[in-house]
Amino acid sequence: MSFKKTLNAVPPLCLRIVADCPVTKARACDLTLPHCTVSTPVFMPVGTQGTLKGITVDQLEGLGCQICLGNTYHLGMRPGPELIEKAKGLHGFMNWKRNLLTDSGGFQMVSLVELSEVTEEGVKFKSPYDGKEILLSPEKSISIQNSLGSDIMMQLDDVVSSTVRGPRVEEAMHRSIRWLDRCIAANKHPEKQNLFAIIQGGLDAELRKACLDEMTKRDVPGFAIGGLSGGEEKDDFWRMVTLSTDHLPREKPRYLMGVGYAVDLVVCVALGCDMFDCVFPTRTARFGSALVPWGSLQVKQKQYAKDFRPIDPDCHCPTCKRHSRAYLHALFKSDTAAMHHVTIHNIAYQLTLMRSVRQSIVEGRFPEFIRTFMKRMFSSRDQYPSWAVEALASVNVTFE
């Protein structure tokens, strides 16, 4: 009954493909969500606990961010769904005017919490705060995400480490499909909250394919590629990504979960992904690691103590416009504001990278963009990671 209702409702999401790359599988889209339109390909910064580490929502908006993440596991624990609902959802609670995506909470349960047990019912775990046993079922996850009021919710999936092989992977894949149906049925707000399915199947092409076949039968507004970016070989990783995009419907957004390194982003856009998230750019910033077109720059290293240039002379972020490497180097010893400066720079780097990628797709020169990007990122051709070269060759981008 409720499944049917979902089918009939107009999903609060509209994907307009602005340009297709004539060479690769890349596309540039306008993804219209309840709070604003998102230009894809897009990198989504992660604001785990209802805040992006030390950055105000105005600063995030000022950087051009159109969608960011909140984590259901953390927010469900503290401050809890009831309170967030009272605060008019996560948007109201953190006063973020643009779009939010929330994960299902399942991933944290498996990665952060010991003693978690997965049954057909859901994921059982012990609260790290009071030791009480809690069950996160698909219904519970959606109920929390309904309270958070995110524009995009993720189904609860059965997450297995991407390095695990064997029957557990198959079981997880089938269970994720069953849980998807339960999540769809549990969504109280299909008219304003989009529910994305998550393709599982580990590193097994057959399983991935089976999961894709089954999940694409459901009329969900978007799809995520899950179970990757967890320490598997990059050779396996990109093959699973490209297999997934080959079978995902063209008219729906594809979200590759947990990917955020610059090279990975560029390659996976070429393989046909639209959306990405990763804690890496903001986490690494707090350790003084600034992202630059030639890799990264460790601001805290002694060599920058007397380096009076900005982090990246070509960067237009507020940090690079005002501060030098030397000042940031010194400030790291005195105040946490130093972390915020690098966090702002790193978010700006990610968002600018994706804007440039999009621009090049729109202008039909994405393959050329990739070549320039790789040339800047690596000091010589033999430094290019072989998986990236292979992945790009699979979509007709080659290097001399």
Next chain:
Amino acid sequence: MAGCRMKLELSQVVQGRGRLGLLQEIGRMGQHSLDIPGCLLYTHLGSVPHLTQDALHTLLSLPAVTQVTLSNMAEHQEVLEEFKGGFKKFAGLHDTVLYCSLHDPAAPCPTGHTTNKTVSVWGSGGRIELKVDKFMALQKTVQPDWYQSMADGETWQTSTTRKRVRKSVDRTLAHLDECLMVHQKSQELDGVGVFGVVEGGDILEERVRSARETAKRPVAGFCLDGFQTGAMDQALRSQLITAVTKELPEDKPRLLQGVGRPDEVLACVEAGVDLFEGFLPFQTTERGCALCFSFDVTLDPESAGTATLTVPDEEQHTPRETQPNRDLNWDNQTHTTRFEMNLKHKRFQDDFRPLVEGCGCYCCRNHQRAYVHHLLVTNELLAGVLLMIHNTSHYHSFFRAIREALANNKMDLLRRRVLENGKE
């Protein structure tokens, strides 16, 4: 006069002591002015704690003078020397007057390290001992607009003997003479103002002697040292400061070090102090607290019309125990002062009001107590950012209220209002 052309124009002196006025033509280029009584902008290495420039500039009126401390600066001397452009440019501070003090008022330093020839400061890498040549070399590389002269301020412990106090006055005067000697010969420091330091502990004659002698030197202003909170009670502080300011020339600013509590600030203004160090917002922020003391003298019943209090309104809607700073016992338990509320407290968990009703700061315009509470209990960095914005805004508004009260002859009312905070 050490080439500093700053002018102090007093518009009003209340009861012969509380001074309202404008410091004009400050900064080496003489393009800035600062209202007194006023407060300096407290920073760590030129950066207001927790705040990027964008976050800081959500504050509408920032003080014209930024304070940095040599304790932060000394370990970067080599870098600054190589940079050459001075600290303001190094830190990306484009439009401010820079005042360089010796110590960080929010980080008391160990005693026992001052000698006849040296002072010591503590940076992130430990103690750095400064003789006059190194001290002055530092000032030349920092290129502040004002700086505090070398001083021996180790008289604040209650056990300090008269002999030690006398020594601190003598030493500080000797340090000042040495600094001035180098200063006057240094072209790089042309137009820079030296602040002489008045010492003397809690001994009236020594205070007067120190003030008198310092006033004879070509200084741009005066630092009143050794009065910090904890060193003495306010009655004695007021008495000593009154005696000191009587000895000081009218046309030069008096900066009081280490005093930030609102009630103490008011008393010190009335004793003739012009400038304060703005470290209280930072300390409050580090406790997870928001300044919320009232200083609105328009709440006076006499000024009808604006007298619609928010307090009874709050009482209608919320149980009494959710009122900030109404319960002294609770304040005692959590070591917060009665001028602030501790947002870590559970009662703010579902409080969807701004930190302070009617406050126009970025935090209060955009966020609720419940959110800041959540950021604090989850140890999120944004908690410090939002609290620092609010606390800085609230504190600097308090100084505006002091100036208005002086102008409108309402200091008594303001004092009553401030003292009422935290009382039934």
